[in-house]
Amino acid sequence: MADQAQLLPGTLDLLILKAASLGPLHGYGILLRIGQISGQALLIEQGALYPALFRLVRQGLLKASWGVSENNRRAKYYELTAAGRKRFREETEGWNRLATAMASALAAEPEEI
Amino acid sequence: MKLLGWFRSVLAKLFHAPEIADETDEELRSHIALRADDLERTGLDRAEAERRARIEFGGYGRFKEECHEALGGNFLETFLSDVRFSVRVLRKSPGFTVTAVLTLALAIGANAVVFSVMDALILHPQYAPDADTLYGLQHGSDNGFQSYPDYVDLRDRNRSFDGLAAFTVTEAGLDSGGNPSSAWVYEASGNYFDVLRIRPYLGRVFHGSDEHGPNSAPYIVLTYGYWHSHFHGDRSVVGRVVQVNKHPFTILGVTPPDFHGTLLFFNPDFFVPIVNHGQLDAEYDLNTRGVHWIFESLGHLKPGVTPAQATADLDTIGAYLKKAYPKEEGNVTYTLARPTLYGDYLGRPVEAFLAGLMLLAVLILLASCANLGSLFAARAADRSREVALRLALGSSRRRILRGLFTEAVLISLAGGATGLLGSVVLLRGLSTWRPFPEVPIHVPVNPDANVYLVALLLTLASGFLFGAVPVRQVLHTNPYEVVKSGSAGRAGRRLTLRDLLLVAQIAICAVLVTSSMVAVRGLVRSLRGNYGFDLRNILIMDTDLSMAGYRGDNVAAMQKHMIDAVAAIPGVERVGLADNVPLGSGTNESIVFTGSATDLRPSQAAANAIQYKVSPGYFRAAGTALLAGRSFTWHDDKNSPRVAVVNEEFARKIFGSVAKAVGGYYKMQDGTRVEVVGVAEDGKYESLTESQWPAMFLPILQLPSSSTFLVVRSKRDPQSLTAAIRRAMRALDPALPVIIQTRYQRMDFALFGPRIATVALGILGLLAAVLAITGIFGMAAYLVSRRLRELGIRMALGAQRKEVLQAALGRAFKLLAIGSVAGLVLGLLATRVLGYIVYQATPRDPLVLAGVVLVMLLLGLVATWIPAQRALSVDPLILLREE
Numbered sequence: 002m003a004d005q006a007q008l009l010p011g012t013l014d015l016l017i018l019k020a021a022s023l024g025p026l027h028g029y030g031i032l033l034r035i036g037q038i039s040g041q042a043l044l045i046e047q048g049a050l051y052p053a054l055f056r057l058v059r060q061g062l063l064k065a066s067w068g069v070s071e072n073n074r075r076a077k078y079y080e081l082t083a084a085g086r087k088r089f090r091e092e093t094e095g096w097n098r099l100a101t102a103m104a105s106a107l108a109a110e111p112e113e114i
Numbered sequence: 115m116k117l118l119g120w121f122r123s124v125l126a127k128l129f130h131a132p133e134i135a136d137e138t139d140e141e142l143r144s145h146i147a148l149r150a151d152d153l154e155r156t157g158l159d160r161a162e163a164e165r166r167a168r169i170e171f172g173g174y175g176r177f178k179e180e181c182h183e184a185l186g187g188n189f190l191e192t193f194l195s196d197v198r199f200s201v202r203v204l205r206k207s208p209g210f211t212v213t214a215v216l217t218l219a220l221a222i223g224a225n226a227v228v229f230s231v232m233d234a235l236i237l238h239p240q241y242a243p244d245a246d247t248l249y250g251l252q253h254g255s256d257n258g259f260q261s262y263p264d265y266v267d268l269r270d271r272n273r274s275f276d277g278l279a280a281f282t283v284t285e286a287g288l289d290s291g292g293n294p295s296s297a298w299v300y301e302a303s304g305n306y307f308d309v310l311r312i313r314p315y316l317g318r319v320f321h322g323s324d325e326h327g328p329n330s331a332p333y334i335v336l337t338y339g340y341w342h343s344h345f346h347g348d349r350s351v352v353g354r355v356v357q358v359n360k361h362p363f364t365i366l367g368v369t370p371p372d373f374h375g376t377l378l379f380f381n382p383d384f385f386v387p388i389v390n391h392g393q394l395d396a397e398y399d400l401n402t403r404g405v406h407w408i409f410e411s412l413g414h415l416k417p418g419v420t421p422a423q424a425t426a427d428l429d430t431i432g433a434y435l436k437k438a439y440p441k442e443e444g445n446v447t448y449t450l451a452r453p454t455l456y457g458d459y460l461g462r463p464v465e466a467f468l469a470g471l472m473l474l475a476v477l478i479l480l481a482s483c484a485n486l487g488s489l490f491a492a493r494a495a496d497r498s499r500e501v502a503l504r505l506a507l508g509s510s511r512r513r514i515l516r517g518l519f520t521e522a523v524l525i526s527l528a529g530g531a532t533g534l535l536g537s538v539v540l541l542r543g544l545s546t547w548r549p550f551p552e553v554p555i556h557v558p559v560n561p562d563a564n565v566y567l568v569a570l571l572l573t574l575a576s577g578f579l580f581g582a583v584p585v586r587q588v589l590h591t592n593p594y595e596v597v598k599s600g601s602a603g604r605a606g607r608r609l610t611l612r613d614l615l616l617v618a619q620i621a622i623c624a625v626l627v628t629s630s631m632v633a634v635r636g637l638v639r640s641l642r643g644n645y646g647f648d649l650r651n652i653l654i655m656d657t658d659l660s661m662a663g664y665r666g667d668n669v670a671a672m673q674k675h676m677i678d679a680v681a682a683i684p685g686v687e688r689v690g691l692a693d694n695v696p697l698g699s700g701t702n703e704s705i706v707f708t709g710s711a712t713d714l715r716p717s718q719a720a721a722n723a724i725q726y727k728v729s730p731g732y733f734r735a736a737g738t739a740l741l742a743g744r745s746f747t748w749h750d751d752k753n754s755p756r757v758a759v760v761n762e763e764f765a766r767k768i769f770g771s772v773a774k775a776v777g778g779y780y781k782m783q784d785g786t787r788v789e790v791v792g793v794a795e796d797g798k799y800e801s802l803t804e805s806q807w808p809a810m811f812l813p814i815l816q817l818p819s820s821s822t823f824l825v826v827r828s829k830r831d832p833q834s835l836t837a838a839i840r841r842a843m844r845a846l847d848p849a850l851p852v853i854i855q856t857r858y859q860r861m862d863f864a865l866f867g868p869r870i871a872t873v874a875l876g877i878l879g880l881l882a883a884v885l886a887i888t889g890i891f892g893m894a895a896y897l898v899s900r901r902l903r904e905l906g907i908r909m910a911l912g913a914q915r916k917e918v919l920q921a922a923l924g925r926a927f928k929l930l931a932i933g934s935v936a937g938l939v940l941g942l943l944a945t946r947v948l949g950y951i952v953y954q955a956t957p958r959d960p961l962v963l964a965g966v967v968l969v970m971l972l973l974g975l976v977a978t979w980i981p982a983q984r985a986l987s988v989d990p991l992i993l994l995r996e997e
Contacts, residue, residue: 028141029148047149047170048177051142055184072151076144077137 013053018089027076062088138181146171196520209980214486217888218529220881221482225475226537226569232468234559239454243311250412250453253446259406271431274424275413279309282409284395287661287851289357296851297383298554300375304387309413317352317367320387328400331387332363338371340383360663361393378454381554404442412453421450478881481619483576485888487583492896494584514588522581530573550862616889617933623882624937627969630875631962632945633952637868640953646797648737652857653832655824662850669820679842680826688827690732693819696799697864709779721767724799724807727814735825743776743792751815759792764808801864802953832856868952883973890977894926898981910990922985923978934970
């Protein structure tokens with residue numbers, strides 16, 4: 002647990018969009034997927050996922066439908082809408098720009114200035 | 115698109131709220147189940163896996179709520195849950211809730227009543243169409259009286275009014291077949307209804323074209339109320355001929371239900387064309403220019419004409435009249451005013467009075483808000499642990515404040531609704547109230563949408579006002595400190611603004627309690643006082659012979675018949691007759707001169723004396739003692755020398771002493787020499803609090819009057835004679851309308867002022883008492899809850915109940931004592947003012963002093979009862995464990 006990082010504000014939505022972009026998933030599945038793709042490095046409080054999911058549905062970025070899970074439980078599946086895909090691309094670019102900038106800023110050595 | 119989506123989800127939420135809650139539940143539960151499945155696969159048993167899954171999930175309720183909020187459209191839902199929560203909280207402390215609601219109910223009710231009266235009388239009097247452009251004429255500063263020829267000139271010569279109408283008020287006898295009754299009549303100019311734009315409810319009204327000189331229009335138009343009460347709403351009444359003062363008049367129609375004439379207080383029974391004045395009132399001639407008997411003239415200003423232009427126009431006519439009739443006309447300048455309260459004559463005092471009342475009502479509301487504010491602060495202090503706990507558990511301060519405000523608004527709404535309901539009942543009563551049965555005086559108020567709106571606004575405003583008091587307390591709550599150490603038990607020692615406010619409230623309450631007690635004592639005393647006539651076993655019968663068509667010598671003959679007829683009734687001891695009775699309704703005054711006076715200008719008069727015209731036997735019937743000389747006999751008539759009986763004051767003022775008065779002479783204004791044959795005891799004539807008037811009694815045989823009051827003294831309960839007197843009168847003349855009252859009832863006019871003053875002081879005193887109670891209650895409750903821990907420690911250390919009470923409530927009682935003493939002193943000073951209204955209002959009355967002290971003590975006890983109980987029931991063990 003110690004090497005898990007606290008999420009930056011605003012990054013949960015982007016992670017959810019990413020997870021959903023890889024295929025329809027139920028809430029628990031999204032949680033697992035985020036853990037899997039981040040190498041278990043990002044900590045998400047389980048319950049906190051749902052308000053974020055509901056918010057994204059309301060914004061029209063995700064759409065939800067009931068289905069049956071692999072172990073035969075009823076669950077709600079989320080997938081990206083067209084608007085969600087577009088937003089996901091924009092936010093990914095934005096994040097990458099920010100990350101690159103941050104990385105190069107933090108990597109700066111005295112002699113480079 | 116986004117907005118649409120949001121809107122749809124809001125709608126979906128509103129209409130499918132339970133479904134959504136179920137769905138959210140299902141989804142969250144499915145998450146936990148899936149997680150448990152995974153955990154089970156790692157080797158845990160099912161129960162343990164589920165438990166672990168639930169823990170990992172976190173605060174289920176909180177996330178569910180956040181999900182709902184994320185869906186949007188939850189405002190209504192959180193609001194409803196706030197309301198539900200507040201109702202639950204309030205129901206847990208019924209004492210607080212009831213006190214708060216009642217306080218507000220009284221304050222809002224007072225405001226609603228005063229505002230409705232103000233709205234009805236001044237702001238939006240609804241009495242005629244387009245009332246906004248309707249103006250009454252007044253000349254001088256506040257006088258509307260005109261003579262008929264002047265009115266006609268003003269009507270025909272002005273260029274500012276869209277028609278100018280006039281009316282005067284008179285009493286007349288109406289006989290519609292076997293049931294003569296007296297009625298109040300507007301004698302109105304022919305154009306009256308057309309100028310006011312009143313259309314008939316039934317039949318037709320009269321018009322200017324109906325007038326063709328004196329007594330040419332024998333028509334009457336009934337008001338809706340009179341049509342209902344006296345003609346049972348019979349639609350065939352139109353065209354029927356009835357007798358008015360024994361003259362035939364044809365009923366033309368009925369006015370609409372909401373029209374009661376143009377004077378707000380005074381509702382007439384029917385309307386008669388003013389040209390028929392001669393048949394209704396013989397005293398003033400229609401066409402004499404010098405006699406100003408028309409009550410008021412009024413009309414709509416033409417579009418585009420300003421009041422200033424209109425008065426200039428009227429002044430020009432006034433100047434012309436002065437030039438044309440120099441003998442009758444003086445300098446006249448006109449002003450315009452609202453006609454509804456007889457211009458400024460009543461309008462100004464009524465306006466000032468209502469403005470004062472409104473101010474008072476608003477102050478009462480503010481004071482109760484301040485008191486409720488401290489009550490709320492006390493509660494907030496009580497609940498600081500709860501608040502701190504909720505804050506610590508992650509509730510937002512906004513949510514907590516919203517809860518507090520919801521409570522405040524709920525209380526204020528309940529209080530407002532109760533107050534409004536009470537005020538509607540009160541106003542209904544007020545608008546059907548007739549202070550004097552013989553005069554159609556009304557207070558026309560009906561609460562309308564305006565009033566409800568104002569009440570609602572005041573309610574919400576006051577809710578937010580006192581709800582805001584504990585805000586700072588909540589904002590400054592530091593959850594960790596409170597939970598750790600309990601609330602700070604620091605009791606303020608300084609004199610705060612709140613203390614001063616409370617002392618002021620208590621003092622005002624004491625002033626009002628003192629004055630209302632003085633007023634009640636005075637009122638009781640005034641029913642037993644000596645007024646120069648007897649009150650017990652006396653009946654007064656009142657009529658006017660002109661209503662049954664008596665003129666000239668017929669009047670005196672009929673009056674003699676009346677005396678004889680009533681004297682013959684078994685049980686009647688004595689009968690006297692007069693043109694008016696003391697403390698009845700109004701007096702006649704005239705100036706008198708010494709016997710040797712030659713200069714009879716008013717400025718040289720020796721006295722202004724009240725004048726009664728009485729029959730032989732009047733003094734013994736009325737119970738007025740003769741101090742010297744004789745009373746009148748049937749020989750003191752027109753053929754014998756003029757004589758008078760005067761009162762002591764008159765004798766002293768004109769002759770120096772009672773002894774010198776008998777046999778002395780004085781002069782009336784017309785120069786007649788009158789011999790004083792007797793001196794009667796002094797009495798009260800106009801009001802109970804007047805300073806002594808000189809009075810003279812003249813033989814009615816020498817100065818006939820059609821106005822007739824029979825004073826009947828009986829051996830037994832006078833009430834039982836009423837029917838017999840009525841029968842005797844009907845036998846004499848079936849067309850004569852009579853009113854029979856006891857002497858006490860006849861004093862209603864004289865007692866009206868003191869009664870109203872007493873009732874008003876009583877109501878205000880009650881309001882002030884409630885304010886003082888909530889004020890003290892709020893402060894005591896606050897003090898006790900702030901010092902609960904300290905009290906607990908004291909008790910644990912062995913303090914006695916008395917000491918605990920003193921520690922808890924000493925301050926409240928100290929303030930109560932200061933306020934009461936200040937109020938009592940002020941109240942005693944204030945009763946000097948009361949002395950002008952109430953008979954023998956004296957503060958040096960042990961009963962009053964004891965009463966005030968008792969009432970204030972009781973107030974203190976009632977107000978501190980609950981906090982005292984709480985302070986005494988402190989269980990140190992529980993308290994110390996909890997904190």
